Amino acid sequence: MECVIVDGEVLDRTVAKVDIEDRGYQFGDGVYEVIRIYNGKMFTGKEHLNRLVESAEKIRMKLPFSTEELESKMEELISKNELDTGIVYMQFTRGTSPRNHVFPASDVAPTFVAYTRKVARPVESMEKGVRSILDEDIRWLRCDIKSLNLLGNLLSKQKAAEAGCFEAILHRGETVTEGSHSNISIVKDGVIITHQADNFILNGITRQKVLEICSNENIAFEERAFTLDELSSADEVFSSGTTVEVMPIVEVDGKPVGNGEPGPVTRNLQNLFKAEIERQCGN
Numbered sequence: 001m002e003c004v005i006v007d008g009e010v011l012d013r014t015v016a017k018v019d020i021e022d023r024g025y026q027f028g029d030g031v032y033e034v035i036r037i038y039n040g041k042m043f044t045g046k047e048h049l050n051r052l053v054e055s056a057e058k059i060r061m062k063l064p065f066s067t068e069e070l071e072s073k074m075e076e077l078i079s080k081n082e083l084d085t086g087i088v089y090m091q092f093t094r095g096t097s098p099r100n101h102v103f104p105a106s107d108v109a110p111t112f113v114a115y116t117r118k119v120a121r122p123v124e125s126m127e128k129g130v131r132s133i134l135d136e137d138i139r140w141l142r143c144d145i146k147s148l149n150l151l152g153n154l155l156s157k158q159k160a161a162e163a164g165c166f167e168a169i170l171h172r173g174e175t176v177t178e179g180s181h182s183n184i185s186i187v188k189d190g191v192i193i194t195h196q197a198d199n200f201i202l203n204g205i206t207r208q209k210v211l212e213i214c215s216n217e218n219i220a221f222e223e224r225a226f227t228l229d230e231l232s233s234a235d236e237v238f239s240s241g242t243t244v245e246v247m248p249i250v251e252v253d254g255k256p257v258g259n260g261e262p263g264p265v266t267r268n269l270q271n272l273f274k275a276e277i278e279r280q281c282g283n
């Protein structure tokens with residue numbers, strides 16, 4: 001039996017139900033997180049749960065569980081489903097009430113759903129690198145919130161998939177922001193450059209971990225917006241995210257990045273990131 005959680009209760013997936021007037025279903029009115037599981041253990045779990053609380057606060061939603069409670073519920077689910085390598089997904093919506101743009105009364109509890117899924121590490125893509133396209137960033141101005149509203153992201157990712165590419169690199173005019181489902185960094189003359197954490201990007205937990213590693217290892221980095229010109233003349237480009245880890249991008253809109261192979265700075269970061277996974281979750 002595959003177990004899921006609905007409103008704090010562990011259930012068989014086949015009997016789990018959410019109301020048709022759930023605000024997540026009708027408005028995308030909610031927030032979510034995805035946490036990586038290696039060896040049955042959550043990687044950077046606390047950081048993800050803290051971001052979940054922050055996202056909820058930003059949309060004026062109060063979560064009915066503390067991060068400690070959430071952590072133990074996720075551990076229970078991972079162990080019930082005997083998950084080794086994969087992800088745990090969780091989302092909170094503003095609850096169920098008759099459809100109305102105005103928030104429901106304060107006694108309407110958020111709906112909480114969580115499930116696990118097996119997801120292998122994308123070792124082959126990480127080894128060879130992946131292709132990308134460019135796409136205009138048409139999303140709203142609060143991309144720092146991990147909201148269920150992902151239409152802008154979906155349209156860009158679909159365009160990438162139809163072009164046989166892994167990611168769409170988004171830009172607002174001349175400024176590169178992030179990817180449709182990951183953060184984007186470039187490397188120029190040994191320096192990593194990635195958009196600053198503001199309202200135009202999701203401040204990825206992987207991005208933050210990579211920058212922490214850079215600080216510890218004395219690898220130079222700059223958190224600032226970079227342009228499409230800087231992207232096209234970069235020595236290396238990589239994407240980072242919970243499921244994709246540190247992913248080399250070797251082509252942008254049909255044009256090779258550098259010599260078209262994953263570069264040494266990205267390779268080094270991949271190794272350091274793997275060491276961090278092993279430090280937290282064992283090997």
Ligand code: PMP
Nearest residue numbers: 181182183202204205206241242
């Ligand atoms: N930006 C977007 C738009 C994302 O959807 C994601 C998550 N996959 C990221 C960045 C990376 O965030 P994280 O490292 O926390 O997974």
